[in-house]
Amino acid sequence: MITSILFDMDGTLIDSEPLSARAWRQAADALHAPVSDEMIRSFVGRPIKAIMDMIAEKLGSHEFADTLYADYRARKTLIYDQELELKPQVAESLPALKEAGFRMAVATSSRREITLHNLERLGILDYFESLTTGDEVENGKPSPDIYLLACKRMEAEPAACAVIEDSINGVRSGHAAGCPVFMIPDLTQPDAELRSLCTDVLPDMSKLLDAIRRQNA
Template sequence: MVADTWCQLERGKAMRHIQTVIFDMDGTLVDSESVSQKAWQGAAVDLGVELPGEFTCSFIGRNVVSVRALLAERLGGSVDAANEAIRLHNVHFDELSQTDLTLMPGAREALDQLQAAGFPLALATSTYREKALMRLERFGLGDAFATITCGDDVENGKPAPDIFLKAAERMGVDPAHCAVIEDSHNGVRAGHAAGAQVFMIPDMVSPTEEIADMCAAVLPSLRELPAAIAARNA
């Protein structure tokens, strides 16, 4: 077992052998959520509206359809205003990405170690495919995954389980034998609802007691992940 006070292996539940590992991308492998939050604040200034950090953090893990609905509700029910906020966010995000976008600590090492240990890897990201593939290519991660499932591949985004169910189906593995690696509350809820074993590595949001109870483990970084998965299968 990983010797770390952050690591909380679930208790009282039957251990299920992990056969494949499904990674979220933003905030889990790529340090993009902090960039995204800066971009939302830039968009708010451009629009002359207030988008508190607590509100924009609720976007984490959601797809663009869900984010648009939340924005429209806050902006007086205007879908046009929501679309403009998303457009401005994307402009700011693209500008900030040139200098601020990086891999999360231990990302490459965790992928390499899990592959060396024989685990097939999959990606399940709320980001739409075109942008997801560009981001993976930028960091040379495009070949790390046997399958890539994106936000535009499923009808319902996180916290619905659809994306992880689809990813498990594409890998030919029962979700119960999948490890889902997530940073967000919405992602944890989605993985748990899919019946997967969720390993949370918090980024912008810390786990509540409710969220922690849904996890097989809560870890401080990706560096601890290979050992935590190995312990799960021991």
């Protein structure tokens, strides 16, 4: 029986992934860094340490990776301040899920200060009983660590905690933790193998409450 819902943030609650990808592309182009669009897509759902290791391996220098990341952060902050919005149906779905009696939390690869800022700025922070962030676990998504910690904080078994994800790495993380995973695709559509790891794949957040009720029936 699902009693709690663990939401990823980027690409699931907030429409940040296209904005983040644009900031990476602008930073890479400005510094003439050979970072492809495919590589940028592979960043989705991963913690920043893993991303930095990937960049350093590609560019051959942690120092240059740090420079690229600093440029990206500055561009992302400006873009987010101007354009960041909730994903479709999130504003309507969170109160409906709360009214239905589900406990809710966030488990995101983003750092805590960024998570707090984004959720508060967009007016949804108070819906969540706990936040588990990428700077609190040793191994980021697709490792199960972040969802296992989020379940522990909710004092619930993984089987009772629905994971809501948009990314390949996030789906793998939730599934490895033993949680039922509901995917709402953002930049990447699931293939057959990824679908097999999901309890359901939904077109948008408005379908989540009914999907969980079906699973609980």
